[in-house]
Structure formats: C-alpha cells, structure tokens
Amino acid sequence: RRPVHRLFRCAGTVAADLKGEEQLPGSVEPDSQDKILKKRFSEVQKERREQAQRTVLINCPNKISEKKFIKYISQHGPINSHFFYESFGLHAVIEFCQKESVASLQDAVCTPNLGTETAIPFRSRFFNLKWTNPLNPGSEQPNVQCSNQLPPASKKLFQLLCRAESMDDQLNTLLKEFQITEENAKLRHLTCSLIEDIAAAYLPDCTVRPFGSSVNSFGKLGCDLDMFLDLDETGRLNPGKTSGHFQMEFQVKSVPSERIATQKILSVIGECLDHFGPGCVGVQKILNARCPLVRFSQQASGFQCDLTSNNRIALKSSELLYMYGTLDSRVRALVFSIRCWARAHSLTSSIPGAWITNFSLTMMVIFFLQRRSPPLLPTLDYLKTLADEGDQCVIEGHNCTFTSDLNRIKPSGNTETLELLLMEFFEYFGNFAFNKNSINIRQGREQNKPESSPLHIQNPFETSLNVSKNVNQSQLQKFVDLARESAWILQQEDKARPSSASHQPWGLAALLLPSVSHSKSLARKKRKKPASERIRNLLDSIKSSGKEQ
Ligand code: CTP
Ligand code: MG
Numbered sequence: 192r193r194p195v196h197r198l199f200r201c202a203g204t205v206a207a208d209l210k211g212e213e214q215l216p217g218s219v220e221p222d223s224q225d226k227i228l229k230k231r232f233s234e235v236q237k238e239r240r241e242q243a244q245r246t247v248l249i250n251c252p253n254k255i256s257e258k259k260f261i262k263y264i265s266q267h268g269p270i271n272s273h274f275f276y277e278s279f280g281l282h283a284v285i286e287f288c289q290k291e292s293v294a295s296l297q298d299a300v301c302t303p304n305l306g307t308e309t310a311i312p313f314r315s316r317f318f319n320l321k322w323t324n325p326l327n328p329g330s331e332q333p334n335v336q337c338s339n340q341l342p343p344a345s346k347k348l349f350q351l352l353c354r355a356e357s358m359d360d361q362l363n364t365l366l367k368e369f370q371i372t373e374e375n376a377k378l379r380h381l382t383c384s385l386i387e388d389i390a391a392a393y394l395p396d397c398t399v400r401p402f403g404s405s406v407n408s409f410g411k412l413g414c415d416l417d418m419f420l421d422l423d424e425t426g427r428l429n430p431g432k433t434s435g436h437f438q439m440e441f442q443v444k445s446v447p448s449e450r451i452a453t454q455k456i457l458s459v460i461g462e463c464l465d466h467f468g469p470g471c472v473g474v475q476k477i478l479n480a481r482c483p484l485v486r487f488s489q490q491a492s493g494f495q496c497d498l499t500s501n502n503r504i505a506l507k508s509s510e511l512l513y514m515y516g517t518l519d520s521r522v523r524a525l526v527f528s529i530r531c532w533a534r535a536h537s538l539t540s541s542i543p544g545a546w547i548t549n550f551s552l553t554m555m556v557i558f559f560l561q562r563r564s565p566p567l568l569p570t571l572d573y574l575k576t577l578a579d580e581g582d583q584c585v586i587e588g589h590n591c592t593f594t595s596d597l598n599r600i601k602p603s604g605n606t607e608t609l610e611l612l613l614m615e616f617f618e619y620f621g622n623f624a625f626n627k628n629s630i631n632i633r634q635g636r637e638q639n640k641p642e643s644s645p646l647h648i649q650n651p652f653e654t655s656l657n658v659s660k661n662v663n664q665s666q667l668q669k670f671v672d673l674a675r676e677s678a679w680i681l682q683q684e685d686k687a688r689p690s691s692a693s694h695q696p697w698g699l700a701a702l703l704l705p706s707v708s709h710s711k712s713l714a715r716k717k718r719k720k721p722a723s724e725r726i727r728n729l730l731d732s733i734k735s736s737g738k739e740q
Pocket of ligand 2 (some may be wrong): 403404405414415416709
C-alpha cells in the first residue's frame with residue numbers, strides 16, 4: 192500500500208499540470224505546454240518563495256529509514272512534500288504545510304557541542320540529524336531514494352539521442368534531460384531563502400530573489416545560482432507617511448553614490464556569509480566589478496552562488512526570457528540544444544573570458560526566432576504595446592515595460608519543425624553580417640552597430656550596453672565556423688540518415704561530437720611544430736577521448 196501523502200501528491204500534480212499550477216514551466220510536457228493557462232513570472236516566484244519559507248534542509252546520516260525519519264519530523268506538523276539528495280552527504284528537503292512547523296522544529300533543536308572547536312551559534316533552517324545512539328541506529332533497512340541534481344553524463348546523453356526517432360525527438364529529449372527538475376527548482380529557492388535569513392540579521396526587511404537561468408526557464412541542472420539582494424521593500428523607495436505638519440525619516444549614514452552603498456552592503460553580507468552562514472564556503476567579494484557581487488559555494492545544496500544587489504534590471508530581463516521560453520515549447524528545446532552544442536565545442540566556458548555566454552546565445556536564438564516568417568516570437572516592442580497599467584516599469588531611467596500576461600500574446604502561426612529551425616539557425620548565423628549589424632530583440636531587426644565590438648547584442652533594457660562586449664574576434668570566428676560546419680553536417684545528414692539500428696551518432700548527436708575543422712586544426716598544429724613526446728601524447732589522448740564522447 193502506498194502512503195496516503197504520496198497518493199495525494201500524485202493526484203495534486205496531475206491536476207496542477209492541467210491548470211498550470213505548482214509546476215515550473217520546465218516540468219510540463221512540451222506538447223501540453225502550449226495549451227494550458229500560463230502563469231505570470233511574478234506569480235510563480237511568489238509561490239516558490241512562500242513554499243521555500245515553509246521548507247527546511249536536513250543533513251542526515253547515510254543509513255536512515257525514510258519512514259521513521261518522516262514520522263519523527265512530522266511531530267512538528269504535516270509535511271507537504273519531501274525529497275532526498277546527495278551533496279557532501281545525504282540531505283533531506285522537507286516542505287511543511289505550515290510555516291509554524293519550522294518554528295516548532297527550531298525550538299526543539301540545540302546548538303552542537305563540537306568538542307575541541309567552538310560553535311558560532313546561529314538559528315537557521317539548516318539542521319544536522321544524528322542518532323541518539325550511534326552504535327545502535329535502529330534495525331530497519333535504509334530505503335532512501337535520492338533525487339538527481341546533475342545533468343546526464345555524456346555517454347548516457349549520446350545513447351538517448353541515438354535512440355530517438357527524429358531530430359525533433361532528439362531536441363526534446365535533450366531538454367527533458369537537462370532542464371531544472373521540480374526538486375532542483377525547490378532547492379534553488381530554498382537556498383535563496385536560507386541566504387535571506389542570514390542577510391536579514393542585518394537587514395530585517397530584505398528579500399533575496401533568484402534571477403538568471405535558475406528562473407528564466409533556460410536553466411540546466413548544474414547551472415550557477417544568481418541571487419539578488421532586494422532592499423527596495425525596506426521602505427527605501429516609499430515616500431513615507433505624513434501626518435499634519437510632520438514627516439519622520441530614519442537617521443542614516445550616507446555615501447556619495449548608489450554604487451558605494453551597494454558595495455558596502457554586499458561587503459557586510461559577504462562577511463556574514465563567511466562567518467555565520469552554515470555551508471557557505473569560499474566566499475569572495477568581487478566589489479569592483481561593473482555589477483558588484485559576492486561569490487560563494489553553498490556546500491549543502493552544491494550550488495555556486497553569485498549574490499548581487501541593486502540589480503532590478505537583471506530580474507526584469509529574467510522575466511522577459513521566462514516569457515519567451517514559456518510562449519512556445521520549441522524555444523526552450525532550441526536554446527538548450529544550442530547551449531549544449533556551444534559547450535561541447537568549447538564556445539562557452541564556466542570561466543569568465545572572451546567567450547560567448549549562455550545569455551548571449553539565448554538572445555541570439557530569440558532574435559533568430561523573431562526573424563522567421565511568420566515570426567515564431569514577438570518583438571519586445573510588441574510586448575510593450577500589450578502592457579497594462581500594472582505592467583508600467585521604469586528602473587533607473589530605463590523603460591522596462593512589457594506585458595506580464597502570457598495569455599494576451601497570440602500563439603505564433605509558425606509551424607516549422609525543430610529540425611528545420613536548428614539547421615536554419617546555423618545557416619542564419621553562419622552568414623550574419625556581424626561586422627556591421629547589431630542583434631536587437633527589442634525591434635526584432637538588425638541595427639547598425641553603434642560601436643566596434645566584434646559581436647554586438649543590445650541589452651534589451653539598458654540599450655546603450657552590449658551584452659556580448661567581452662567576445663573577441665577569434666571567439667566570434669570560431670562560432671561562425673562551427674555554425675557553418677554544423678549547417679553543412681545537417682544538410683548531409685538529410686540526404687543519408689543512418690538506420691536507427693546502426694548506432695551511428697546522427698542528427699543532434701553528430702553535432703555534439705568534436706568538430707572536423709577543430710580536429711584538422713589540431714592536426715595542423717601538430718604538423719607545424721614538432722611537439723615533445725608529452726605534448727603529442729596529450730593531443731592524442733584529447734582526440735581519442737573526444738571520439739569516445
Ligand atoms: N546579465 C545581463 N547582461 C550580461 C550578463 C548577464 O543582463 N552581460 C543578466 C541576465 O539577466 C542573465 C543574468 O544576468 O540571465 C545572469 O547572468 P549569467 O549567470 O551570466 O547568465 P545566465 O542567464 O544565468 O546563464 P548561465 O546558465 O550560464 O548561468
Ligand atoms: Mg547564471
């Protein structure tokens with residue numbers, strides 16, 4: 192017999208799918224996605240935030256019985272959902288039905304006695320579960336199933352892709368394997384909520400919101416967690432209440448600019464994370480960047496975190512990308528495949544540098560889809576014309592207005608297949624006049640480049656900024672060469688597709704293999720400069736591991 196709470200959850204999830212409730216757009220089957228009523232970004236974020244506030248994180252001993260554990264935790268109130276995962280040990284995420292249960296649990300928990308070391312007391316929602324008698328932890332067999340938080344290994348991905356029935360099937364398979372799962376989304380929001388608790392020690396009314404790929408519908412398992420420390424609800428922007436002749440303000444310290452204020456706040460929060468944050472390690476303050484940030488790892492969740500402040504525009508651009516990703520199921524499938532393709536060919540990297548970023552690639556795909564005939568995606572200017580009173584938004588003088596209601600946007604009449612779109616994407620950017628044109632999703636048209644950067648993608652809201660200013664000519668050339676080569680591979684494929692029994696990498700799988708021109712250039716380098724034995728061996732091993740992949 193299945194436990195009752197499981198049955199309810201299953202029924203709830205099916206009903207939620209139909210109404211577009213509870214699940215992130217990422218977790219809905221691609222075909223049904225277009226038909227359901229779509230939620231606003233702000234609604235999804237509000238629900239996730241409220242859910243995270245009822246949730247706790249518990250580090251558990253390895254050999255634990257799920258049934259006994261859940262019974263023990265349920266003393267503090269009914270549990271809505273739970274799951275286990277591995278990251279530096281076994282962890283459980285417990286979502287209570289009510290917030291009060293968290294306080295009840297906290298009241299029953301003590302600060303540990305660490306023996307030779309001294310604990311810095313901090314009352315968080317991150318706990319350690321221990322056996323009362325470690326020598327006799329109970330007789331039941333451990334039966335915990337762990338949910339996966341990582342993308343598939345490349346071998347598994349290749350197998351799945353080779354087994355697919357069509358290229359469209361391949362692109363949808365890749366999306367399904369890489370997209371952020373329901374559990375991963377919960378863990379991301381919980382991590383923000385835990386960081387908010389730490390920041391709230393200094394700034395009681397602050398909010399820590401996720402932005403970027405964790406919430407813009409284009410995140411893949413394993414991507415970083417971008418967070419934004421929102422202080423606007425601390426009353427900073429409110430005009431303040433007047434009564435008769437008087438008005439009261441807080442006494443405050445002042446600094447010469449908004450940037451310095453942000454740097455000071457992030458510096459203090461960085462110290463807090465370093466000194467008090469359970470599980471926060473490797474805290475780096477990068478305060479002189481254009482957008483100052485604190486970078487750290489949250490060991491228990493396994494996320495690399497970037498905490499910024501005063502970054503409302505980035506949150507707005509996450510909302511815009513969410514709209515585009517949710518409008519038509521082909522958008523995310525295409526973006527995920529192109530991001531994977533770029534990663535497989537080292538066009539993108541986790542290290543900052545002159546490479547194209549995932550954000551730039553996403554903008555390029557959106558632009559390409561706006562250029563189809565008929566357009567698959569509307570322009571940002573069109574989304575602005577659909578905005579109502581509540582959507583009006585100006586941040587630091589930049590007009591960020593666009594409709595937040597996805598249901599106002601008519602579905603596109605474009606019926607092109609993913610296979611065709613992928614091939615056309617490579618063809619389009621393989622021949623794009625990057626030397627004179629800029630990519631502009633606001634107008635959905637090429638514009639003359641306002642400056643000489645090799646790749647120019649206009650920031651949709653801060654229109655004087657180039658999203659891809661970091662990209663140098665040689666990285667752009669590499670992108671163009673690979674795009675041309677990939678278009679060519681797909682055209683050849685079309686003529687002679689191997690039978691599925693042959694197990695030859697085909698379609699998308701063939702595109703993710705190391706490129707022909709790259710192997711040729713390696714061979715050329717090898718010929719030109721007779722390398723030492725060690726380097727030659729290294730090159731050979733790179734080539735053969737590439738082939739294996
Ligand atoms: N951003 C921006 N301009 C840039 C870089 C980033 O506006 N030149 C904003 C975007 O909203 C972006 C977010 O900052 O989504 C986070 O940046 P980043 O982590 O680099 O990109 P992600 O979209 O999160 O993609 P990834 O999965 O690679 O982290
Ligand atoms: Mg990111």
